[in-house]
Amino acid sequence: KIVMEPSMTSGTGKEGGATFKRRVWTSAEENALVNALKDIVTEGWKTENGFRTGYAFQLEKKMKTYLPGCEIRADPHITSKMHVWKKTYASLANIKANKSGLGWNNVLKSFSCDDDKYQSLMK
16 A cells, blocks of 8 residues: 655645645656656657657556546646756756766766865855
8 A cells, every 4th residue: 555645735826826726746656757757758759859649648548547637637637747847957968068077976876076166056
């Protein structure tokens, strides 16, 4: 049996102070999304420069097999999460590509550098 962590939190809208629900993904949900992504890539949904139209709906279906009762929808949940992951990946890839002296620690899954390099990056 899978125990789901809370997945919603309140937030404040940008216009008029309206309150809305914002999804906070659990680690189980993120893992299911990663596994679903692997599945659709092996099934041919990945193209040269992205995914085929409808990929998010395929991910939604796959996630339901990994997490029965999952309430994550293609739009807005999956498309939003993919957008955030793409931005994060691009930022990290840019840091790694443009910063000599910066390494990757495969054990800790994090960037590594000496103290002087860290101080210069934080400026």
